[in-house]
Structure formats: structure tokens, C-alpha cells
Amino acid sequence: MSAKSLPFFLCGALLILAAEPIRSQQRAEDKPLVLKGATIIDGLENSPISEGLIVIEQDRIKTLGRKGAAYPPDANVVDVSGKFIIPGLVDSHVHYQPWLGEMFLNYGVTSVMIPGGDYSTADREASYQSSARMPRIFATGGRPAIQPGMSRDQVRAAVQDWFRNKKPDYANPSVYNEGNAEVYRWAAEDLHEAGLVWFGHTENAPESIKGGQDVIEHLWGFAEALMSPKELEGFQKGEYLHWGLFLKDQRRIDQMIKDAVAKDVYLNPTLMYEMGSGSSLARKFQTELRSLFQNEILMSYFPKNLADGAVFKLQAARNFSRRYENLVAFSLLPPADRKQFDEAYKLSGQLLKKWVAAGGKIMAGTDDPSSGFAGLTLHMEMEMLVESGLTPMEALKSATG
Structure with a gap:
């Protein structure tokens, strides 16, 4: 990545570093907080918002706007001009x-x-x-207990049982392949009916996509x-x-x-x-990791085998x-x-x-x-x-x- 693009990735930490004192200040005075003047990248639009404005009320972002947008007159205003704000x-x-x-x-x-x-x-x-x-x-709370050879009703029951007991945020069945294609297609129907996406491995991406897979790992x-x-x-x-x-x-x-x-x-x-x-960045990445792994406090709990690996x-x-x-x-x-x-x-x-x-x-x-x-x-x-x-x-x- 060129140096020109680095601010997109590095400056988001500025908001993290300032977050705790800002939050404490807002709670103490119970007033809205306005962050004003930063370049804002919201993760949705294709272009950043220059000199943007964010209104925070009760630890929640209430408004995201452009320069000149209205904000509560009693708000605490923090000028963050020259900085970047990105989503977590x-x-x-x-x-x-x-x-x-x-x-x-x-x-x-x-x-x-x-x-x-x-x-x-x-x-x-x-x-x-x-x-x-x-x-x-x-x-995911584990995986639904679906196996090749199951009937349509058995697959539905397995998915419903998993959904009811594990309360998953999304689904991650085992690897899709020719042998389990039919039961996975049925499972996908049930997962989508429950409002879940299927995120997983596949031995044949075009076929698993036809079968209902939403995210290819x-x-x-x-x-x-x-x-x-x-x-x-x-x-x-x-x-x-x-x-x-x-x-x-x-x-x-x-x-x-x-x-x-x-x-x-x-x-x-x-x-x-x-x-x-x-x-082409591998050598740079390696230098960054070696530097981190010299930190004695970090290495007091970070597994050495993972660091070496x-x-x-x-x-x-x-x-x-x-x-x-x-x-x-x-x-x-x-x-x-x-x-x-x-x-x-x-x-x-x-x-x-x-x-x-x-x-x-x-x-x-x-x-x-x-x-x-x-x-x-x-x-x-x-x-x-x-x-x-x-x-x-x-x-x-x-x-x-």
C-alpha cells in the first residue's frame, strides 16, 4: 500500500484513543457531544466526508453530517480538524x-x-x-447436525433445533461437497427462512452458490x-x-x-x-511482527509457538x-x-x-x-x-x- 493511502487505515485509532475521556465528559455534563471538522469515512459511501460532523447523545451516534449541519446549541464541541474517523x-x-x-x-x-x-x-x-x-x-454456536442421507424433514428439524438452542448469529456448516449437496441445499432454505446467512468452506464454489451459499470462505x-x-x-x-x-x-x-x-x-x-x-509486503509485515514480539509484556501471555509461526x-x-x-x-x-x-x-x-x-x-x-x-x-x-x-x-x- 502506498504512503498516500495509509491515513485511511491508521487514523481511525485517533477516535479510539480519545473515546474514554470524551465519554466521561459527556456523562458528567449530560450534554450532546459534537465531533467537528474531521474527514469521516462511514464504510458505506465511496467518498469520504470532508470536514464532517458527528453528534453523539448518550453514547450513541445520533447524526452524521457535513460541514454546516445543525447540532444542539448546548452541545460540547470538540474540534477534530485534520483527523480521520472511521468505523470500528x-x-x-x-x-x-x-x-x-x-x-x-x-x-x-x-x-x-x-x-x-x-x-x-x-x-x-x-x-x-x-x-x-x-x-x-x-x-455460530456450533453447527446444525446435518448429514448426507437425511430426509428433508430431518434436515429441517436439525436446523430448527440448532437455531432454537444455540441462538446463532449466522451459519457455518462443514465443507460443501458433492456428497452433501442435497442436504446443504435444503439446509440453506431453512437458514434463509430463519434470516441467517450461510458462511463456509466449499469444494465447488459455483455449485454451492447455486445451492444457497451466501459467503464463500x-x-x-x-x-x-x-x-x-x-x-x-x-x-x-x-x-x-x-x-x-x-x-x-x-x-x-x-x-x-x-x-x-x-x-x-x-x-x-x-x-x-x-x-x-x-x-511484496511480506518483508515489511515480518519486520512489524518481529518488533511486536520483542515486547516482554506481550510475550508474557502470547504463545511463543504462535509468534514464531x-x-x-x-x-x-x-x-x-x-x-x-x-x-x-x-x-x-x-x-x-x-x-x-x-x-x-x-x-x-x-x-x-x-x-x-x-x-x-x-x-x-x-x-x-x-x-x-x-x-x-x-x-x-x-x-x-x-x-x-x-x-x-x-x-x-x-x-x-
Whole structure:
């Protein structure tokens, strides 16, 4: 990302740093609070609001307007000219642990989505409290107990039982594949009837989208759909270095994107997790992480194996061939293999650029904590989206809900 675009991502912290004294001041005097003069990015519009105005009453944003907009005459006015105000960031793909809470907040991430698993709802309930030092949590509460071979009525009962007992915010069934296609299509009907979106993995993105999937996790569901049966069998046996090498048939990719956009499908690419080392920014990311992991207070609770892994992943390829370990250091690769990993990253970026150009929507997510450093990694994800061809505003909107 260019230096010119950095203010979009960095200056949102200014509001966070000032939030507590501002809130205390408002409570003490029980008057509306006006933030005046900042450049405001609301996460919805394509252009920022210059010299904007925000009216806050009782800890709630009452009005967002432009220069000259009216505000209560008795309000406390704070001039924030020269600063940027952005929404809290949303990491849509997190495997949450309680010790991650303040790390997310420190980087402006105020909401996280926790997919899959039999996740306890205790942290989610705690996150609803205004005093919580953690992001707001949106969780699935596990998965509906649907299996191939179930009848239509059994699928409906399983979804309803899960919905009633877990009170999910969204749905994250296991991986979609040919064997469970029918029951997943039925489940999608029930999920949509309940007002929930289906967010998940898929081995065939075009087919799962036809079946009702709303958010595609990762990009490999498109790559596998482009493989011939022989290529798919070979990939599953470890004959190829990376699925991204199959994102070459631009005619078919264009049609896949067109069909997905027509159904208002979102894409959750997790670039940092899948291909962070392939970015031209990898060395910068590695330097940032190494600097953070020198902090003794942080390392008193941050697992050392995760810290070491985060740094190593930025100098290693995520490999799918049986010729190497799952993570193989670039220094061990012959030039021809390194070139293939670079090509896989380039092709993935091309798909993302086409997706957005066609009107497709992206939800930024990190798969943290495994991919890096909670909170900071989402900023890195946005930088990689820009590297792939999105504008800074498009990348920011992907991380603001």
C-alpha cells in the first residue's frame, strides 16, 4: 500500500484513543457531544466526508453530517480538524481466544465473527456489555447436525433445533461437497427462512452458490471447480504445489463471478492466511511482527509457538504437494517451484480484482490467531487487497461491515 493511502487505515485509532475521556465528559455534563471538522469515512459511501460532523447523545451516534449541519446549541464541541474517523473494523474470520480481546481493540477491530465449532457462547454474551474489553462477537454456536442421507424433514428439524438452542448469529456448516449437496441445499432454505446467512468452506464454489451459499470462505472453492476430474484427483493426492495455479481459465472465471454477483454472494479470501508470504509486503509485515514480539509484556501471555509461526509463515509457502511439508521455507525451494507459488498469488489477485470490478462484495477476514497478530493482521489483509487491485476505500469497506 502506498504512503498516500495509509491515513485511511491508521487514523481511525485517533477516535479510539480519545473515546474514554470524551465519554466521561459527556456523562458528567449530560450534554450532546459534537465531533467537528474531521474527514469521516462511514464504510458505506465511496467518498469520504470532508470536514464532517458527528453528534453523539448518550453514547450513541445520533447524526452524521457535513460541514454546516445543525447540532444542539448546548452541545460540547470538540474540534477534530485534520483527523480521520472511521468505523470500528470487523474481522469476519476469527478463531477467538479470550486473551485476544484487547489486542483486537488496540488495532481498531471492534467486531469479530467466529465460524464453526462448538464454540461457547459465554464470550459472546460478555462482549455485549459496554464495559467489556473485547470486540463484539458474532458466533455460530456450533453447527446444525446435518448429514448426507437425511430426509428433508430431518434436515429441517436439525436446523430448527440448532437455531432454537444455540441462538446463532449466522451459519457455518462443514465443507460443501458433492456428497452433501442435497442436504446443504435444503439446509440453506431453512437458514434463509430463519434470516441467517450461510458462511463456509466449499469444494465447488459455483455449485454451492447455486445451492444457497451466501459467503464463500477462501478462494480454493473456485480453483477446484476449474480442475478437470483428473486434475482434482491429482491435487487431492498432492501432485500440485498450489490450487491457485488453476485460476487460469478467464472465460469460466468471468462466468463464475457473474453468477455469484447476481446472487449477491460475498467472498472471504483470507489472503494473509493463505498467501501472506507471496505479497511484496511480506518483508515489511515480518519486520512489524518481529518488533511486536520483542515486547516482554506481550510475550508474557502470547504463545511463543504462535509468534514464531507467524514470523516463519511470512518466509514460507503454504504448500499442497506431497513433495514438501505443509509450510516450506522459500529458501528450500528451487527457482521453478518458487515461480509457481508467485504465479498462484498473482492469479488469486486477478480473480479478486475482477470480482470487485463486476460488483462483487468482499468480507475481509484473517483466520487469526493462526495467521499472525490479532488486529494488526486485518490491516495487513487490507493492504494485500489493495495490492491485488482494490482501491484503499474498497479494502476499507470490506473490513467495516
